[in-house]
Amino acid sequence: MSSSSLIIIHFFILSLSLFSLSSVSPSSQPHPFILPIRKDPSTNLFYTSLGIGTPRTDFNLVIDLGGENLWYDCDAHYNSSSYTPIQCGSKQCPEIGCTGCNGPFKPGCTNNTCPSPALNSLAKFIFGGGLGQDFIFISQNKVSGLLSSCIDTDSFPSFTGNDSALNGLPKNTKGIVGLSRSNLSLPKQLALKNNLPHKFSLCLPSSNKQGFTNLLVRSDEFSKFVQTTPLFVNPFSTGPVSVKGVSSNEYFIDVKAIKIDGHVLNLKPSLLSIDKKGNGGTKISTITPFTELHTSVYKPFIRDFLKKASDRKVKRVSSVAPFEACFDSTSIRNSLPRIDLVLQKGAQWTIHETNLVVNVKKNVACLGIVDGGTESRMSFTKPSIVLGGHQLVDNLLVFDLSSSKLSFSSSLLVHNASCS
Numbered sequence: 520m521s522s523s524s525l526i527i528i529h530f531f532i533l534s535l536s537l538f539s540l541s542s543v544s545p546s547s548q549p550h551p552f553i554l555p556i557r558k559d560p561s562t563n564l565f566y567t568s569l570g571i572g573t574p575r576t577d578f579n580l581v582i583d584l585g586g587e588n589l590w591y592d593c594d595a596h597y598n599s600s601s602y603t604p605i606q607c608g609s610k611q612c613p614e615i616g617c618t619g620c621n622g623p624f625k626p627g628c629t630n631n632t633c634p635s636p637a638l639n640s641l642a643k644f645i646f647g648g649g650l651g652q653d654f655i656f657i658s659q660n661k662v663s664g665l666l667s668s669c670i671d672t673d674s675f676p677s678f679t680g681n682d683s684a685l686n687g688l689p690k691n692t693k694g695i696v697g698l699s700r701s702n703l704s705l706p707k708q709l710a711l712k713n714n715l716p717h718k719f720s721l722c723l724p725s726s727n728k729q730g731f732t733n734l735l736v737r738s739d740e741f742s743k744f745v746q747t748t749p750l751f752v753n754p755f756s757t758g759p760v761s762v763k764g765v766s767s768n769e770y771f772i773d774v775k776a777i778k779i780d781g782h783v784l785n786l787k788p789s790l791l792s793i794d795k796k797g798n799g800g801t802k803i804s805t806i807t808p809f810t811e812l813h814t815s816v817y818k819p820f821i822r823d824f825l826k827k828a829s830d831r832k833v834k835r836v837s838s839v840a841p842f843e844a845c846f847d848s849t850s851i852r853n854s855l856p857r858i859d860l861v862l863q864k865g866a867q868w869t870i871h872e873t874n875l876v877v878n879v880k881k882n883v884a885c886l887g888i889v890d891g892g893t894e895s896r897m898s899f900t901k902p903s904i905v906l907g908g909h910q911l912v913d914n915l916l917v918f919d920l921s922s923s924k925l926s927f928s929s930s931l932l933v934h935n936a937s938c939s
Contacts, residue, residue: 589696594672645759753802773862802906809841809888839880849882914927
């Protein structure tokens with residue numbers, strides 16, 4: 520990590536916190552919980568690092584905006600003396616049921632323990648784990664009393680390779696840090712512990728250069744180019760575990776229309792809204808590498824996009840999976856059609872060219888928006904749009920759950936800035 524990236528990150532966070540700090544005694548404010556973010560080039564997923572336990576062990580953990588909790592692989596090599604399992608039936612146990620283990624007892628193998636599964640939407644199965652408390656080190660802050668789930672993958676000898684709880688995650692990572700609406704998500708726990716509104720920011724880097732997440736954003740003062748739009752709750756479960764009658768903990772916004780080069784795509788409004796079964800709507804995801812459109816939205820979108828690209832003399836070449844629309848990159852020259860997501864009250868999320876194209880090989884760049892199909896692999900519902908990680912990089916996002924709104928910058932690159 521270069522020293523310059525660290526200075527930029529802290530200066531940016533200071534600019535977000537400055538106005539609230541000016542009216543409140545410094546001693547009454549917690550330290551900012553700032554986590555560095557890096558991108559894994561092989562999976563296009565994003566991860567951060569947390570220290571856990573005594574002695575401290577550092578874990579690289581994938582960032583999942585829709586993740587329910589913080590869970591990590593405490594295999595045979597991990598044994599924290601400060602780990603305390605949460606007993607079944609206690610006030611801290613939100614689940615019904617109980618979990619146990621045949622020993623030898625250690626973190627990840629305890630009896631009479633509150634269940635807390637490892638939820639990974641990229642894995643084939645859901646793996647059981649136990650809820651516990653331990654010291655967690657966030658940047659230079661040592662925090663006690665936070666709940667997490669410890670999964671001993673060595674206790675599942677029959678599950679290897681693609682059947683692992685870590686399936687699909689970068690090889691250097693050992694779990695997931697969830698940032699969802701759930702009470703067990705890391706931002707929610709920190710907000711409750713510090714008696715502050717549930718609010719955090721996210722800025723994903725476009726490469727392995729460092730971005731950041733600030734888990735407690737306390738200022739409402741942002742740069743002039745930041746817009747806001749409401750956050751919506753899908754009344755139906757949308758995650759890996761779909762429970763009837765339980766609303767989603769993932770983040771949804773209301774996209775009213777899609778514009779290509781300023782022209783509104785001809786779609787029935789119902790295709791973009793959440794229906795009575797929880798299908799539809801626009802979800803924001805860091806686990807989905809590239810934006811996915813429901814087939815009913817993708818087909819008219821790609822047809823119009825290719826037509827406008829052809830009008831601009833952009834040369835199309837053979838498709839490269841998973842992308843359909845690929846081009847000779849030498850013919851693009853900042854000439855790809857512009858994409859705007861039209862939101863409530865006139866707000867527009869512009870997907871600039873750097874967030875549109877993916878360089879797949881020499882002189883070939885593809886549109887980083889793919890056909891998401893018609894059915895969901897893990898849940899009973901299917902969004903109309905899943906805004907994926909590639910479209911989020913170098914965009915400042917502030918999730919304010921206390922006022923149910925999302926603040927977003929669109930690409931920082933057009934303002935000579937970046938998440939790195």
